[in-house]
Structure formats: C-alpha cells, structure tokens
Amino acid sequence: MNFTLDSCIAVLILTVSLTYLIHITMTVVPNTQHHYDDSLIILGRLLRYYDIQAAIYTNNSESVDVIMYSTISHLHSYYLVVIDPEKETVVLICGTPTLSSYLVSITIPGWNGTLNPRTLCFRVGVGG
C-alpha cells in the first residue's frame, strides 16, 4: 500500500477510536459522582431502624431532618421526596433542593399494620 494512503487510513482509524473513547469517558465519569448506590445503601440502612418510617407516616418533616442528619456526615446534605404511588401524589418533601436530580427510590408497602405504600425518593451528596 502507498505510504501516504496507509498513514492517512491509520490516522482516520485512530481518530475515530479515540473520539469514541473520549465520548464514553465523558458520559461515564460525571455520572459516577452522583453515588446512586450510596444513597440506596443509606436509605436501606435507615429503614432498618424504623424511625424514618414513623416520621414519614406521621408527615413529620422536622423529625425526618433530625434522623437524616444524625445518620449522614455533617459535610453532606440530602433530599427526600415521599410519594403515594397509588394516588401518585407527593406527600412530603425534605432536604436540599439542589440534590433533587438522580434520585434513587425504595417503596415500602405499609406501616402500623396497614397496606398503604409510600415511595421514598432519596439522594445524599455534597450539595448544601
């Protein structure tokens, strides 16, 4: 093959593959900063101590605030939206609104011997 044509094809192949790699890296790296799993793990652990359920089912946002800040680092903030999935209405909103994107969610089927599901959409992060 002609030397010039060969090198041109090589440059073209490398350019395309490098562009693809950069594109993938740019789409992946910013998202990994949102710590989806951390939020889900913290929410799961919170549920095991029952205080958050008691606060949610009594619509006590002040109590939610105290429970959250006693669990997470003082350098972090949180955002919690409680939704009634059957009526599709928002029941409670607490925390820092700057963290209101990329929420993880867990639905609990009921509390106090009832079947009254609540979806907890939650995120913890640096956003105060």
Added chain:
Amino acid sequence: MNYSIIALTMSLILLIIAISLQENSFEEFYIWPMEADKGILDTITTNTATYLSRTGTSNNVEIFLLRNLEIAEKYNYGFRVLKYSIVNATLYSSCEKAIVNMTVMYDMLWGRYCATVFLVIEVVNITEFRDPLTGDTYYKIIITCLMERGVPRSIIGIGSVEVSYSHNNIWILTCPKSLKTVMLEDWRGIRVELKIGGD
C-alpha cells in the same frame, strides 16, 4: 509493519477500554444493594408484627405478609423474594409477661435472611395507691421492656394508662384499678396486652 494494522490494533484496545468503562459504570448504577432488601424486609416484618398484635389472631397474618411482599415487588425493580416461611408468629399475654414475636425467613437472590421483630414486656412489681383527694385507687406497675435491638425508643399507654420512663429500662405504668387489661404500644405501633387484677 503496515501503519493501518498498527492503528487497527490500537483502536481495538481503545474499544475494549471504552466497553469495559461503559459496563462498569452500568453496573455501578443499577446494582440493587442487599441493604435495601434488608430495609424493606425488616419494614415488612414489623408491619406484619403490628398487624398481628392489633388483630390479636394469627389467622390472616400470612395473607397480610403476602400482600406486603406483592406491593414491595411491584414497586421496587430490584426486590425479589424467592421463598419465605413464617418461623414464628406468637402472641402471649398474662399478668406477668406479654410477648409479640414475628420471625420470618426470606430466601433472596443473594442468600437467606431471617427477620425477627419482637416486643417483650415483663412485670417487675405491682403496687396499689389511693388518691387522697378523689379516693380512687390506682395500680402502679413497674415493667421492663425488650425488643430485638435492645430497649424500645418509646412506649405509650392506650386509654387511661400513663407510662413514664424511670431509668435503666425500668418503665412505670399508672392506671385505674378498675382496668382488667393494660394495652401498651411501642413507637413502631406494636401493641401488647398485660392482664392485671389477677387471671
């Protein structure tokens, strides 16, 4: 060596790096953690224990538990219970002790989990006293409480029963002597019944 072949080899390596980056990030996003499962299962078991303690019968407990699991599986994309079995669903009430115990074994995708919820109230001492102004007689009952994670956060009395925390897991109940049973509820909503006045 031909430049095109070298470039193709290098692009293949870059492609592998890009795919593994994408795959790893995908996994990181959509792993449903064990903690989330445990949180939901503990909530379901507590809810069922509350139902058991309030209805006073274990007839419909399994149906209630099943309904809880169905709702949880419907709304949580990563939550799946393969099998479950109720190990213990006990209600016991006497003048000395009151117990609610709900133990369920769940088989999950990651292994087996045993969720236990109980509340035990034990009477230490009962004394009577008379209000000198009204002449009414009251019981002063000293109790201790235990749950699966130590001491309950709070206990309230249902009806004309007053509860106060003394010290070191010693709780004091005050109620009129006319009462035959004392109903107590912990902060999770689990109720226990103490029989007083002899049985």
